[in-house]
Amino acid sequence: DGGITQSPKYLFRKEGQNVTLSCEQNLNHDAMYWYRQDPGQGLRLIYYSQIVNDFQKGDIAEGYSVSREKKESFPLTVTSAQKNPTAFYLCASSLRHTHTGELFFGEGSRLTVL
Amino acid sequence: GESVGLHLPTLSVQEGDNSIINCAYSNSASDYFIWYKQESGKGPQFIIDIRSNMDKRQGQRVTVLLNKTVKHLSLQIAATQPGDSAVYFCAESYDAGKLIFGQGTTLQVKP
Numbered sequence: 001d002g003g004i005t006q007s008p009k010y011l012f013r014k015e016g017q018n019v020t021l022s023c024e025q026n027l028n029h030d031a032m033y034w035y036r037q038d039p040g041q042g043l044r045l046i047y048y049s050q051i052v053n054d055f056q057k058g059d060i061a062e063g064y065s066v067s068r069e070k071k072e073s074f075p076l077t078v079t080s081a082q083k084n085p086t087a088f089y090l091c092a093s094s095l096r097h098t099h100t101g102e103l104f105f106g107e108g109s110r111l112t113v114l
Numbered sequence: 115g116e117s118v119g120l121h122l123p124t125l126s127v128q129e130g131d132n133s134i135i136n137c138a139y140s141n142s143a144s145d146y147f148i149w150y151k152q153e154s155g156k157g158p159q160f161i162i163d164i165r166s167n168m169d170k171r172q173g174q175r176v177t178v179l180l181n182k183t184v185k186h187l188s189l190q191i192a193a194t195q196p197g198d199s200a201v202y203f204c205a206e207s208y209d210a211g212k213l214i215f216g217q218g219t220t221l222q223v224k225p
Contacts, residue, residue: 004157035215040123040217040218041217041218042203042205042214042215042216042217042218043158043203043213043215044215045212045213048212058212090157090158092157101146101147101148101163101205101206101207101213102148102160102163103158103160103213104160105157105158105159106157107155107156107157108155108156108157
């Protein structure tokens with residue numbers, strides 16, 4: 001079945017460590033996104049990519065980095081520079097020029113910093 | 115900056131009743147307004163959207179209403195079922211797919 005796969009589902013990290021969250025899609029979508037979700041809040045955009053080898057910062061990019069070497073993959077690295085990294089991270093994809101806002105989301109990765 | 119907000123954090127309804135979830139937005143330049151459903155521990159799922167030049171759109175058991183005069187968006191769910199229990203987010207779409215999400219309303223369906 002087509003969809004978006006995020007891994008790991010749960011991740012624990014010590015302060016000062018970088019961690020990379022995986023996101024893979026087989027929907028043949030050009031655009032991919034990373035959102036952060038905190039308890040009781042909506043989703044906030046971290047980074048997005050409309051095409052391979054290109055990506056742009058979202059509203060809260062500080063302390064995060066991404067790469068888009070393949071159409072199917074859009075990994076997110078949470079660096080030690082991120083002050084408050086504990087959160088639920090959601091990856092999504094869409095058709096490149098979608099104006100409707102229909103994004104397809106993965107199941108999420110929950111990161112906890114100890 | 116621009117933001118999309120929901121009026122109530124929690125809504126409790128009886129199974130079989132109709133549910134109405136409300137949302138206020140501030141960016142009148144957005145192209146589309148969208149509703150997502152998020153079940154516990156999962157990613158959001160697209161429910162329905164409405165273009166900014168429309169007032170109403172119907173789907174299967176759901177209706178979205180857009181009032182641009184007062185910048186208000188609502189989602190109506192007919193004959194609410196236990197499976198409808200989730201957090202519902204409204205969002206506005208601008209600049210080719212980038213979304214601004216509201217804070218979410220938790221819908222609780224009582225048997």
